[in-house]
Amino acid sequence: MSAVIEGKGGFRTWLNKRLPVDQFVEDQLTGYYAPKNFNIWYFFGSLALLMFVLQIVTGIFVTMHFKPGWESAWPSLQVMVREVPYMWLIQGLHVVGASFFFIVVYLHMARAFLYGSYKAPREVLWVIGMLIYLALMAEAFMGYVLPNGNMSFWGAQVIINLFGTIPGIGPDLVEWIRGDYGIGDALLNRFFSLHVVALPLVLLLLIGLHLVALRQVGSNNPDGIEIKEKLGKDGKPLDGIPFHPYYTLKDIVGVGLFLTVFAIVVFFMPTFFGLFQESPNFEPASLVSTPDHIKPVWYFTAYYAILRAIPDQRLGALLMALAVAAFMFMPWLDRGKNKSIRYRGIASKLLLAMFFISFLLLMWLGLQPAEPLYVFMARVCTVTYFAFFILLPFVSKADSNGPVPERVIYHAH
Amino acid sequence: MLINARVALSLALVFGAGAVSANEGGSASWEREPENEVSNLPSLQRGARNFMAYCSGCHSLKFERYSRLCEDLKITGEQCDALLVRPGDKRTDYIKSSMPEKDAVEWFGKAPPDLSLAARSRGPKWIFNFLTTFHADPASRQTGVNNLQLPGTAMPHVLASLQGVQSVVWQNVEQKGEDGAVTTAREFKGFEPGVSGSLNAQEYDGFVRDTVNFLDYVGDPTQLERQGIGIWVVLFLLMFTGIAYMLKKEYWKDVR
Numbered sequence: 067m068s069a070v071i072e073g074k075g076g077f078r079t080w081l082n083k084r085l086p087v088d089q090f091v092e093d094q095l096t097g098y099y100a101p102k103n104f105n106i107w108y109f110f111g112s113l114a115l116l117m118f119v120l121q122i123v124t125g126i127f128v129t130m131h132f133k134p135g136w137e138s139a140w141p142s143l144q145v146m147v148r149e150v151p152y153m154w155l156i157q158g159l160h161v162v163g164a165s166f167f168f169i170v171v172y173l174h175m176a177r178a179f180l181y182g183s184y185k186a187p188r189e190v191l192w193v194i195g196m197l198i199y200l201a202l203m204a205e206a207f208m209g210y211v212l213p214n215g216n217m218s219f220w221g222a223q224v225i226i227n228l229f230g231t232i233p234g235i236g237p238d239l240v241e242w243i244r245g246d247y248g249i250g251d252a253l254l255n256r257f258f259s260l261h262v263v264a265l266p267l268v269l270l271l272l273i274g275l276h277l278v279a280l281r282q283v284g285s286n287n288p289d290g291i292e293i294k295e296k297l298g299k300d301g302k303p304l305d306g307i308p309f310h311p312y313y314t315l316k317d318i319v320g321v322g323l324f325l326t327v328f329a330i331v332v333f334f335m336p337t338f339f340g341l342f343q344e345s346p347n348f349e350p351a352s353l354v355s356t357p358d359h360i361k362p363v364w365y366f367t368a369y370y371a372i373l374r375a376i377p378d379q380r381l382g383a384l385l386m387a388l389a390v391a392a393f394m395f396m397p398w399l400d401r402g403k404n405k406s407i408r409y410r411g412i413a414s415k416l417l418l419a420m421f422f423i424s425f426l427l428l429m430w431l432g433l434q435p436a437e438p439l440y441v442f443m444a445r446v447c448t449v450t451y452f453a454f455f456i457l458l459p460f461v462s463k464a465d466s467n468g469p470v471p472e473r474v475i476y477h478a479h
Numbered sequence: 480m481l482i483n484a485r486v487a488l489s490l491a492l493v494f495g496a497g498a499v500s501a502n503e504g505g506s507a508s509w510e511r512e513p514e515n516e517v518s519n520l521p522s523l524q525r526g527a528r529n530f531m532a533y534c535s536g537c538h539s540l541k542f543e544r545y546s547r548l549c550e551d552l553k554i555t556g557e558q559c560d561a562l563l564v565r566p567g568d569k570r571t572d573y574i575k576s577s578m579p580e581k582d583a584v585e586w587f588g589k590a591p592p593d594l595s596l597a598a599r600s601r602g603p604k605w606i607f608n609f610l611t612t613f614h615a616d617p618a619s620r621q622t623g624v625n626n627l628q629l630p631g632t633a634m635p636h637v638l639a640s641l642q643g644v645q646s647v648v649w650q651n652v653e654q655k656g657e658d659g660a661v662t663t664a665r666e667f668k669g670f671e672p673g674v675s676g677s678l679n680a681q682e683y684d685g686f687v688r689d690t691v692n693f694l695d696y697v698g699d700p701t702q703l704e705r706q707g708i709g710i711w712v713v714l715f716l717l718m719f720t721g722i723a724y725m726l727k728k729e730y731w732k733d734v735r
Contacts, residue, residue, distance in 0.1 A: 144595070144596070145542065155708075315730050319720060319723045322724075325716050326717055330713060334705075334706060334709055348600035476734075
């Protein structure tokens with residue numbers, strides 16, 4: 067159905083004959099039907115997109131004043147935030163934004179775990195999402211290394227040396243990544259190039275694909291019911307409402323709430339108790355003085371805790387990679403008939419709770435010094451973390467066959 | 480109620496006893512909170528004066544210009560030139576130390592660090608405790624003093640003329656190692672006044688607090704402006720969210 071109103075002259079008709087603006091708006095917004103029972107968990111997709119745009123826009127300005135390189139990076143950052151008008155704000159939004167991007171993405175992923183959003187027919191949507199997560203981790207890591215603060219530097223040492231544990235090619239690979247025998251201009255300049263050009267383009271492409279796949283299969287919902295299976299006489303889903311104006315307006319409320327929290331952190335606690343900006347990074351990289359506890363930023367610490375829990379570094383690095391890769395297989399590991407956790411048995415609920423708790427505990431443990439008690443706890447959590455993926459096929463098959471309502475549950479307000 | 484009172488009493492005894500034994504056991508702490516307030520302008524001005532008089536001989540603030548400092552601290556241009564700007568420097572210059580780095584390495588073994596971001600990397604508390612816990616130590620052949628916050632520091636007690644030189648009362652504590660072997664370690668018990676300086680203890684704490692406050696400002700010079708703007712941003716966002724919510728509610732009336 068063409069959205070162009072025939073017979074109506076003027077610029078709009080002229081434009082639509084040449085560029086399908088109205089058609090696009092109808093396909094993507096006014097004619098795209100989403101389930102009406104979205105809850106608070108469904109804010110985080112649009113918020114992730116908002117964070118991506120914010121990082122690009124603030125990043126453009128940071129790039130104007132930043133000078134990559136071993137000697138120049140750290141001072142250029144200090145001069146930028148102190149002397150260029152309002153760069154303290156733009157750089158603050160960028161660095162705090164990185165942490166909030168991950169908060170939003172983790173909650174977005176947790177939503178998929180709760181309501182089985184990765185299950186058929188959304189496997190490809192999920193896998194693209196996981197590729198976004200991987201690209202985002204690379205993007206964030208490089209952005210973290212670029213300022214060449216002391217924690218940036220020592221953190222980069224640890225992470226890059228992990229590639230050295232790959233049998234055979236490891237040491238050569240590390241040298242190839244660094245382009246030198248140590249971290250220096252070569253690495254910092256190529257990370258700059260990747261951080262500001264290559265990875266944002268990759269992310270843009272993947273996010274586009276993620277949205278195309280979403281429009282193809284439609285959103286899941288808290289009840290895990292396919293709304294396309296119950297169509298009204300007009301061919302529209304009975305439980306669906308047009309994305310615009312309903313969800314555009316609802317998402318704006320989400321944006322307002324989110325930005326309020328975000329602004330409180332940016333303006334009143336930009337280091338967030340040393341979690342979003344760590345105190346050793348207020349010193350330039352130094353070959354002779356090591357930070358007391360070398361650790362990555364909070365959004366990587368769950369995997370870092372797994373790495374440290376394993377005495378053998380090579381095995382630790384392998385498990386760390388597996389811990390991330392395991393997400394990819396969720397659509398096939400989960401064999402439940404029902405998607406949503408609402409209509410699964412107690413065993414499934416406990417299993418998922420165990421996984422969430424393991425992940426959060428690992429995250430916390432990765433921030434702690436490697437003391438015996440913490441390492442022991444990290445080992446326990448590593449076991450429960452992987453136990454989730456191993457047990458899921460059996461548990462999900464056995465206890466998610468309860469009755470599911472015909473229509474989504476929605477209480478009008 | 481009686482049981483509760485008993486529990487409370489026994490808890491108080493346990494913790495009270497704990498507190499006493501902590502004192503006797505030597506873990507009395509020299510660590511104190513600086514309690515500085517960056518919004519306290521007179522304190523910042525005194526801190527700037529202190530820094531230029533006692534610190535800037537060796538330490539630079541290489542990311543801070545005199546002009547920025549004077550503007551932020553409401554010091555007039557004339558006062559700035561007369562009291563803060565080092566002879567030979569311009570008001571728009573960065574605050575450099577008067578000591579050539581090569582000489583510094585020769586004299587102290589390492590160059591004194593730039594302090595522009597000291598309050599962000601170490602924190603105000605660290606600096607406060609560093610400047611208040613210098614004490615006489617015959618074992619230190621270089622400077623004759625040592626420091627509880629940074630043992631073995633290369634920095635001499637520059638503020639000795641103000642604080643005097645205190646000594647530490649140590650006490651020996653027996654510790655059981657993991658292998659069960661008993662070793663003796665010394666623990667801090669308290670300070671003992673030694674050579675007195677020109678300030679009393681309270682005045683000296685005030686002097687250090689002002690200086691730490693100044694470094695806190697230098698570490699993050701926009702912090703006051705940021706918080707001032709932040710209040711309006713948050714208020715605007717709350718209002719925006721409220722209006723957006725009402726609009727959403729109006730539209731969603733139709734959804735059944």
